[in-house]
Amino acid sequence: GESVGLHLPTLSVQEGDNSIINCAYSNSASDYFIWYKQESGKGPQFIIDIRSNMDKRQGQRVTVLLNKTVKHLSLQIAATQPGDSAVYFCAEFSSGNTPLVFGKGTRLSVIA
Amino acid sequence: DGGITQSPKYLFRKEGQNVTLSCEQNLNHDAMYWYRQDPGQGLRLIYYSQIVNDFQKGDIAEGYSVSREKKESFPLTVTSAQKNPTAFYLCASSTGGGRGSPLHFGNGTRLTVT
Numbered sequence: 467g468e469s470v471g472l473h474l475p476t477l478s479v480q481e482g483d484n485s486i487i488n489c490a491y492s493n494s495a496s497d498y499f500i501w502y503k504q505e506s507g508k509g510p511q512f513i514i515d516i517r518s519n520m521d522k523r524q525g526q527r528v529t530v531l532l533n534k535t536v537k538h539l540s541l542q543i544a545a546t547q548p549g550d551s552a553v554y555f556c557a558e559f560s561s562g563n564t565p566l567v568f569g570k571g572t573r574l575s576v577i578a
Numbered sequence: 579d580g581g582i583t584q585s586p587k588y589l590f591r592k593e594g595q596n597v598t599l600s601c602e603q604n605l606n607h608d609a610m611y612w613y614r615q616d617p618g619q620g621l622r623l624i625y626y627s628q629i630v631n632d633f634q635k636g637d638i639a640e641g642y643s644v645s646r647e648k649k650e651s652f653p654l655t656v657t658s659a660q661k662n663p664t665a666f667y668l669c670a671s672s673t674g675g676g677r678g679s680p681l682h683f684g685n686g687t688r689l690t691v692t
Contacts, residue, residue, distance in 0.1 A: 474618050498678030509582075509668050509683030510621075517678075555620060559678035565611060565636070566681060570620040 474553060476573045485543040487572045489556030494537060496558035500566065501530060501541045504553045513541070513554075543574075551576045581605065584669050584684035591663075591691050599654045599687045601669035609674035610652035611681060614638060615666040624667075627652055628674050656689065663691045 497518040502510035516523045516530045529542040557566040582603045591597045613621040623636030627646040641660025656663045670681040
């Protein structure tokens with residue numbers, strides 16, 4: 467989800483449930499996408515990436531889905547844990563030497 | 579133990595003073611970046627450097643300056659011309675190149691200007 471102003475979209479989930487965080491990207495020429503997790507007071511950490519020749523990629527407890535037709539990216543977290551509480555950012559890259567472009571982020575809150 | 583080191587973690591300055599934020603990496607990455615993050619917001623690109631002795635302005639470069647004299651180091655100076663300098667500053671590096679690669683971030687410097 468994209469945010470407006472100072473308010474990040476927030477997703478609240480029960481511990482043990484699955485989480486789905488969505489991101490709409492802007493550039494149809496983007497061919498590489500990354501999800502980052504940022505905990506309070508820290509720098510973003512790499513979670514998982516995907517290139518445009520794939521539509522799904524799985525990691526440990528995480529899956530990224532890419533729908534190029536509607537320019538949509540999602541991050542699925544299985545069996546969400548309290549340690550998953552953080553802000554999640556998607557980032558997109560288009561060919562060339564331009565830097566990654568970051569989305570505004572979604573705050574995930576896990577309810578114990 | 580490779581990574582990116584930003585120092586200091588917290589920095590306080592009086593309005594009108596220039597201040598330099600340090601960023602060092604030992605990942606042997608070619609590209610380095612500076613981002614600014616305001617409360618509840620995403621990351622905005624200030625400057626980036628793809629190679630030593632070369633750098634480009636990002637989306638919000640006004641009031642900032644950088645240098646890239648060494649591969650390992652990319653210091654950011656917040657000048658008195660920056661109208662609203664209080665923010666969380668993040669440095670990152672990547673292998674660079676045209677196919678896209680993940681950015682590795684430091685843990686940031688929180689700058690407060692009063």
